Amino acid sequence: MDSNIKHLLLKTLYYSGFIRVWSSLNKNKITILTLHGVMDAELESEWEPLRPRTSRKLFDDTLSMAARYFDFVSLDEAIGMLKGVTPLKSNSCVVTFDDGQLNNLAVAWPILKKHKIPVVFYPTTGALDKGEPYWFDRLDFAIQQPGLDGLEVNVGHSQIRIDQSSRQKLAGSLSKLTKSLKLKDQSDSDFQREVNGIIGDFENKSGKSINDVTSSDLWSSPMSWDDIVQCSTIDGITIGSHTVNHVRLPFVGKGDLASELTESKSALEERMKLSCIHFCYPNGDWDEHSARVVENAGYESAVTTDVGWNEVGDNLYTLKRYSFPVGGTALKALFSITGILHFMSGIRKG
């Protein structure tokens, strides 16, 4: 459908009061939103990732509209409701950020604070220790450096050609490369080795790496331990764990699985002097075994990237989420986070 027609359709639905009816029909469902970062090109930086991020304006405008339909609550409150311990508030919604990047605190938090919306940040303790960007940002930076055009990269059975002829084409190459890497059914250590090999090759060819840009770069820098300690003193911010090394739990060995969960938890607790009881699966990857290990490690909840709502009595270790859009209008974002677009795409697929 033409995007203008789509926008007109959404506008008509919006002014007809449809979202109000939809929200009332689904008032007992708890929404959890996923974001990775809030950042835009207007904020000064030496580079801009190809991977899109939610802009400050989109975030701010969408939250202003969403406040009419949602009751934003902390994750602790939501867990209490899901357990049936505390009374259910209609249309409860939790905002979460994966990976614990510096922009979460520096850019997103002031907007959330303005709207009086609590939030959960899920950093990996490995990134906090090293202060280095994640592999996906390292790759994003490396692929943009001159001298890689036309390069063929082998990932499993597929060969991906790096096309630097335009930013859009390059974004396509990056997306194909990332998808192929994530699709491969290999152990997490093989995955990390392969990713590091590809990025290292790019960096050697161009002579540039993400570490050349300032360490306070808001696109890709992780928060520091000092930032985490600061977060732990702020009313409205909850810190959860996202493992030590951003490992995909179903693909790591037994010993590593347990230590990734317990070491990240205890490191966060030690620094924050608070208990860390919430967990987020890196890459959204989970299976029954890893969910059990998360529970045995002492966590009280775990969020996935499975799409949908949560209801009283649901398994707290496989919580579903809706992604907060990285582009488009605030109106479309509102239809997205209320689950309406997901429902409509289900009807279309039949």
Ligand SMILES: [Zn+2]
């Ligand atoms: Zn992550």
